[in-house]
Amino acid sequence: MVNTTADRKVTMSITLLRILIGWHFLYEGVTKLYNPEWTSFGYLASAQGPLKPVFTMLAQEPMLQWVDVLNMVALLTVGITLLLGIFERKGALVGIGLLSLYYLAHPSLPGVHQINVEGNYWIVNKNLIELVACILLFNFPTGQFFGLAYFRKGRLTKTQQ
Amino acid sequence: MDWTRRDLLKGLGGLPILGAVWWAGAAGVGRKMRERTQILEQLNIMPSLPATVPGIEGEPIRVGIIGFGIRGEQLCRSLGFATQEWKEEMRLAAEEDPNHSALEDFEKQDKLNIKLVGVCDVFDVRAEKALRSFNTDDNKIKRFDTYTSMIRSGEVDAVVIATPDHWHAPMSIEALNNNVSVYVEKPMTHTVEETYRLREAARASKATFAVGHQHRQTLSFITARDIVEKGTLGHVSLIQTNTNRNDDNGAWNYDIHEKANPQTIDWEQFLGSAPKVPFNKNHFFRWRKWWAYGSGLSGDLLTHDYDRLNCVLNMGIPESVSASGGIYTHNDGRDVPDVLQVNMEFPNYSTGSSQNKGKENGMTFCYSASLGNSFGRPTVLMGHDATMELGNRLTVWPDGASTRYGDMLELGKMQPNVPIYQYNPAANVPDAISSATSQYFADKGLMWTYIDGVRVDSTFLHMREWLSVIRNGGKVSCGIKEGFEEAIAAHMAGLSWKLGRKIEWDVDQEELKPIPGINFDEVLLANGRWEAPIMETLEG
Numbered sequence: 001m002v003n004t005t006a007d008r009k010v011t012m013s014i015t016l017l018r019i020l021i022g023w024h025f026l027y028e029g030v031t032k033l034y035n036p037e038w039t040s041f042g043y044l045a046s047a048q049g050p051l052k053p054v055f056t057m058l059a060q061e062p063m064l065q066w067v068d069v070l071n072m073v074a075l076l077t078v079g080i081t082l083l084l085g086i087f088e089r090k091g092a093l094v095g096i097g098l099l100s101l102y103y104l105a106h107p108s109l110p111g112v113h114q115i116n117v118e119g120n121y122w123i124v125n126k127n128l129i130e131l132v133a134c135i136l137l138f139n140f141p142t143g144q145f146f147g148l149a150y151f152r153k154g155r156l157t158k159t160q161q
Numbered sequence: 162m163d164w165t166r167r168d169l170l171k172g173l174g175g176l177p178i179l180g181a182v183w184w185a186g187a188a189g190v191g192r193k194m195r196e197r198t199q200i201l202e203q204l205n206i207m208p209s210l211p212a213t214v215p216g217i218e219g220e221p222i223r224v225g226i227i228g229f230g231i232r233g234e235q236l237c238r239s240l241g242f243a244t245q246e247w248k249e250e251m252r253l254a255a256e257e258d259p260n261h262s263a264l265e266d267f268e269k270q271d272k273l274n275i276k277l278v279g280v281c282d283v284f285d286v287r288a289e290k291a292l293r294s295f296n297t298d299d300n301k302i303k304r305f306d307t308y309t310s311m312i313r314s315g316e317v318d319a320v321v322i323a324t325p326d327h328w329h330a331p332m333s334i335e336a337l338n339n340n341v342s343v344y345v346e347k348p349m350t351h352t353v354e355e356t357y358r359l360r361e362a363a364r365a366s367k368a369t370f371a372v373g374h375q376h377r378q379t380l381s382f383i384t385a386r387d388i389v390e391k392g393t394l395g396h397v398s399l400i401q402t403n404t405n406r407n408d409d410n411g412a413w414n415y416d417i418h419e420k421a422n423p424q425t426i427d428w429e430q431f432l433g434s435a436p437k438v439p440f441n442k443n444h445f446f447r448w449r450k451w452w453a454y455g456s457g458l459s460g461d462l463l464t465h466d467y468d469r470l471n472c473v474l475n476m477g478i479p480e481s482v483s484a485s486g487g488i489y490t491h492n493d494g495r496d497v498p499d500v501l502q503v504n505m506e507f508p509n510y511s512t513g514s515s516q517n518k519g520k521e522n523g524m525t526f527c528y529s530a531s532l533g534n535s536f537g538r539p540t541v542l543m544g545h546d547a548t549m550e551l552g553n554r555l556t557v558w559p560d561g562a563s564t565r566y567g568d569m570l571e572l573g574k575m576q577p578n579v580p581i582y583q584y585n586p587a588a589n590v591p592d593a594i595s596s597a598t599s600q601y602f603a604d605k606g607l608m609w610t611y612i613d614g615v616r617v618d619s620t621f622l623h624m625r626e627w628l629s630v631i632r633n634g635g636k637v638s639c640g641i642k643e644g645f646e647e648a649i650a651a652h653m654a655g656l657s658w659k660l661g662r663k664i665e666w667d668v669d670q671e672e673l674k675p676i677p678g679i680n681f682d683e684v685l686l687a688n689g690r691w692e693a694p695i696m697e698t699l700e701g
Contacts (some may be wrong), residue, residue, distance in 0.1 A: 019175070023182050025484070030186030035194065084175040150172040 015142040017133055018082050025095060026079025032072045040068055045103075047105040050111045055105045074098050082137065085147010092138035099131035200581050203569075204557075206388050214629035217274040222628055225279035225317035227332055228324035229287045229576050231415065232346055236373075236422040237291075239620040240629075240657050242277055243267055244294040262442050262616075270621055273628060278316055282307045284445070284537055285429040286420050296368070296471035307430065312336050317632055319368075320593070320622075322346060327435055327455040330355035337366035342631045344624060346373045348466070348651045349644035352682040355674060356648045363641035371627040371637040372644035374468040378622035379610035380410040381555050385473045388549060389512050393557060393582070395546030396514045396563055397474075402466040404458060404530035410495070412499060413449040413461075414534040417442050433593050435480045452655075452688055454544035457497025458530045459484070460652040466528055467505075468647050471541075473551070474512065478524065478646050479505035482653035490533030496689035499532040503654045515546055520579035553610075557582040649673075652685060659691040661686050681693070 032038045041064060047055030058067050072095050081091025108114065108121035108128075117125070143149030164172075224240065226233055234244060252263035279293040280302060287305045295302045297506045305311035308328075312320065312335050320343035322332050330350040333343045337359075350356040363370040363565050376382055388394065406412065431445060435453040438444065448454035449461055470476065486501035505526040514521040529538070542549040546563040548554045559566045561577035569575040608618045623639070630637050653664040653673070663675040673681060684691045 011405040019178060019284065019495050026182045027178065027186045030183050032185045033191050080179065080181070083179045127558075147175050148172060152166070 011140075011142055011145050014136065014140050018085070018088065018137050018142055021130065021133060021137065022079050022082025022091075023080075025075050026083060029072055029075030029079050032068075033076065038068070038072075039064065040071055043105065046115050048115070049104065049107040049109055051104050059081045074087070078147045083144030084154075086149050088141050088147065088149070089138050092134045095134040096131055096138065099127050100133065103127045103131065122130070162180075172374050173635045179651070182321055194247060200569070200575065202581045204388075204393055204582060205386045205391060206384065206393065206582055206584075212636075213635045214626050215283040217628050219632070220274040222631060223278045223318045224275050224315060225281065225305070225311045225320045226277065227281045227311065227320055227322045228279055228290065228328075229282040229291045230323065233282070233321070233323035236344075236346075236620065236624070237269060237295075239270075239618055239624050240275060240321075241273055242272060242295050245291055245574070246294075266301045266616060268616065270618065271625075273625060276300055277302055278452065279303045279305050279311050279314070281308050281311050282545075283420065283430045284418070284652045285425040286418060292344055306427075308332050309335060309611070312339050312341050317341055319344070319628070325431075325448045326456055326460055327351040327454050328433055329462070331433070333359055333370070336361040337362040337368055337370060339419070340366055340368045341370040342370070342627070344373060344627050345373045345644075347464045347647065349648040350652075351456065351460075353649070353652050354682050354684055356645060356652070360641055360645050369627060369637060370611065370644075371630075372639045372647065373620070373623065373642070374465065374472070374639045374647070375620040375623035376469050377472045377638040378619045379553065379628070381551070381553055381584060381610070382469065382472055385549065385551050385555055388555070388557060388582070389473055389542070391563070392513045393516065393547055394512060394542060394544030394549055395560075395563065396516070397512045397542050397544040398524055399543040399545070400470055400524065400526045400541070401538075402470065402528050402540040403467070404462045404524070404532075405535050405538055406532050407446075407535035409565075411507075411535075413447055413455075414491075415446050415494070417446045421445065450493075450497055452496055452686060455497065456497070456651065456655055456685075457495075458486075458501040458532075459658065460528060460651045462503075463503060463528050463654055464647050464651045467526070467650050468643065469540070469551070469645060470526065470542075471643065472638070476507050476510050476524070476526070478649050478666050478668075479507055479647075479653065480509070480668065481506045481663050482650070482657050484654045485661075486530075486658060490531065498658060501528075501530045501654075501658065503528040505650065512544065515563070521545065550551075553585075555584040556580045557583070613659075652681070655685055656681055659687070661690070 011058075041059050043065070044055045044059035044064075047059075057063065075098065078091045078095040078098065081087045083096070089102075103125070106115060106117075106127075108123055108125040110122065114121070119126075128146070145154070173346050193548065197462075198681065227239070234247065238247070248267075251261070251267070254261045255264055266638050277295050278297075280288055281304070282288040282291070292302060292304055300386060300487045303316070305314065308320075311317060313331075322329060322336075322343060322345040324332065324346075326348055329348070332350075333345050334355075336343045350359055357554070389397070394661070395397060421442050426440070426445060428440045428445075431484070444454070446449060448456065455461065482503060482505050484501060484503040486498040488495060488498055491499045505521075505528070507526065508523040510524045511522050512524075524631060540551045542551060545560065545562055546565040557580060559575045559577055559581050563570065566575050566581075570577070575581055610617055610622070627637055629635070649666070653666065655672075657664045657671045660676075661677065662676075666672075667674050
């Protein structure tokens with residue numbers, strides 16, 4: 001599969017990206033899992049942009065408790081699949097879904113008030129970049145190079161010999 | 162198994178990373194929560210609900226309204242009676258902004274077991290508006306031409322007084338003497354002398370007397386009392402409280418009704434004990450701007466701030482008051498100041514001390530007001546151990562040099578810029594507030610409170626408590642003792658501004674320390690600053 005040095009460099013880079021994104025998602029998920037007081041209420045209630053009414057609706061009970069649980073499970077799922085390198089394409093898809101929601105709740109569109117941002121953005125922000133990185137992970141799975149998927153396809157070193 | 166080390170590394174390399182990240186997340190959150198729990202346990206602050214009052218059983222209480230102006234209408238809504246005009250206005254506001262919930266809140270409000278039986282207003286348009294809105298087949302409401310005829314009619318058990326200040330005491334005293342219960346707006350009185358007379362009347366009467374300081378019902382103020390009583394702040398040496406307004410409504414330039422004229426307004430009755438001046442619409446609708454009927458910042462807004470703190474600290478009447486200010490932002494013919502600074506001294510008051518005995522004692526209450534700027538300066542209680550910001554929200558910050566939290570600060574478990582306690586009963590409720598003035602009141606906790614996440618009008622709670630005490634007995638949270646303290650403190654501030662000197666309170670004698678040649682009430686009622694007739698006296 002990995003034929004040339006160039007290919008190998010690409011695979012290693014994407015693997016590194018996968019691990020960092022998995023790390024990021026997992027840490028976000030775990031901190032929410034262990035904090036019983038965590039809620040997405042503030043994030044949803046302060047939503048901006050064209051889909052504001054949708055997010056405001058999600059911030060109401062009884063929807064809110066489901067949103068909270070789903071968000072946390074999704075974050076952990078993305079984190080675990082990307083870090084372990086198994087079902088990573090499904091994980092990347094979930095990540096794309098989550099990041100789309102995050103982006104749409106607080107889009108960096110001109111004229112939309114930016115809340116809690118540490119930089120300056122015009123249309124493109126970090127959520128959008130991470131989203132595109134997840135598209136890359138979806139299209140270039142690397143679990144067989146580094147991850148549990150390595151065991152699945154009978155790609156053990158022994159059989160290669 | 163025949164796996165090589167290379168296989169394991171490539172296949173399972175993600176596992177240790179996953180373990181490390183998981184551990185870091187779990188441990189980090191756990192540590193933060195433990196530290197917070199430790200602080201909270203040490204502080205032991207309990208956000209508490211206002212005590213529930215017994216219901217009003219039996220026959221409905223018969224209530225009469227004296228004064229159906231802006232505040233009178235608001236009080237009626239808290240009692241469950243809104244005018245058609247207001248409902249329509251709020252319906253339109255809600256159409257424009259879905260978060261505007263005034264009408265919805267009003268409709269959800271619990272019904273009180275009362276009957277609105279009479280209205281008394283010297284302006285025909287207002288009295289007729291009340292009759293038109295509240296008269297139904299099963300609830301006949303009558304207009305009384307004078308407050309005495311209403312009180313003596315035998316048809317009312319209780320009256321709500323929302324008139325200009327100079328009518329508060331005469332009407333309250335008349336009602337109490339006839340054993341009719343009273344809910345009177347602030348300030349409780351207009352002169353020093355009638356403050357004592359009203360206290361006598363309230364003590365002698367079988368009826369229930371309450372002053373309209375509704376913030377006593379809000380959760381944050383009850384919680385604030387708990388915070389102070391537990392010594393969280395240490396010795397509070399300075400309180401800063403403010404009025405920051407910059408609009409016509411906030412400066413009491415209310416609308417003048419087009420139908421106002423000597424035929425529709427009983428001018429003589431409006432004037433009462435005030436100096437006889439010809440009919441004047443400006444005086445009628447904007448009476449808060451003249452000492453003859455109102456008392457400006459000291460009676461109108463300082464009283465709220467003073468009582469907000471008095472309900473938390475129970476500090477009583479200041480031993481001395483100095484005030485300064487002037488008419489700097491609205492030079493429109495008014496004679497009350499629109500910029501006012503009041504310093505109240507409590508040299509023998511303490512909220513407790515974490516330092517050597519005797520080192521700390523005494524407190525200054527500093528009220529600073531301008532009607533020409535609306536920058537939101539908060540109310541702050543400044544203690545040796547911590548600072549508290551007090552409003553509908555509560556926040557407590559430790560002080561960097563605190564004795565009580567010294568160890569925690571040194572260990573980095575507390576930081577001076579990180580609150581150790583925050584309480585926002587409104588955290589789950591989106592609000593839409595319409596005007597600058599209502600935002601001003603909302604920030605101070607004067608509009609509503611939140612019980613189990615539901616917004617409740619604090620005036621409703623305050624009036625319900627009064628009605629419950631009328632029926633079931635008990636004690637109102639702002640009665641004659643609290644009203645007396647509020648009125649005297651406000652009069653001291655007004656006198657100090659007018660005389661340009663310090664006014665002192667004799668704690669043992671329970672009276673203002675006399676100033677030779679000065680009649681305090683004459684000064685209070687005089688227009689503008691007091692110019693002592695010294696030259697004439699000398700010449701005479």
